[in-house]
Amino acid sequence: MRDAVIILDRDGVINADSDQFVKTLDEWQPLPGSLDAIARLCHAGFRVAIATxxxxxxRGLLKPAALDAMHRRLWHLVAERGGRIEMIVHCPHGPNDRCxxxxxxxxxxxxxARRLSVNLQGIPFVGDSLGDIQAARAVGAQPWLVLTGKGARTLEEGSDVLAGVPIKPDLAAVVDHLLHA
Structure with a gap:
């Protein structure tokens, strides 16, 4: 698996999500097992990237400094477990901004893909929403749905988009499958 890449969504996959948005460092709370799962990926040779x-x-609900603080904490907590996040990219735009x-x-x-010099074809992308699944499919990545965050709601709403998508309870279960398949 050396140099394999995996992409993770953040809110609802790594940390608790909120319909009111995660706005402060205090509101950013890792989901049980998610940080250890990221470290396990790294130990197995995966390069971890996050797209959020x-x-x-x-919307003016989140300050750039607060987002940076959340990401610094995430990097630090993963590093404490012997893991490494290669990069975090985020979209700062609203749903109607047409970015x-x-x-x-x-x-x-x-x-x-550009920054890590990788082909996205078939690489795992773990998310909790239809948007995550659709983005993965748009680049030929292999989407995975977790039931944390908005995942259970996404599954309940159902969609043809979910056809053939592996579904697991959480990130740790995805990692278990990837490392033992």
Whole structure:
């Protein structure tokens, strides 16, 4: 698996999500097992990248300094476990801004491919929303749905988009499958 890449959504996959947005460092709370799962990926030779929509910036609910503090904490907590996050890309735009980076559009994933010099064909992309699944499919990545965050709601709403998508309870279960398949 040396130099394999995996892309993760952030809110709802790594940390608790909120319909009111994760706006402060205190509100950013890792989901049980998620940080250890990232470290396990790294120990197995995966390069970990994160692609996250952060429309709270465009809405004025989230300050750039708060987002930076959350990401610094994430990097630190993963490093404490012996892991490493290669990069985090975020979309600061709102849903109506018509940008190319906001998932379900593939801009962030294409940026990751460019910066890490990888082909996205077949690489795992773990998310909790239809937008995550659609972005993965747009670049030929292999989407995975977790039931944390908005994942259970995404599954309940159902969609043809979910056809053939592996579904796991959380990031740790995805990692278990990837490392033992």
């Amino acid at each position: 929509n952060q429309s709270g910036l465009a 190319d980076c906001r998932k379900p559009r593939p801009g962030m994933l294409l940026e990751i």
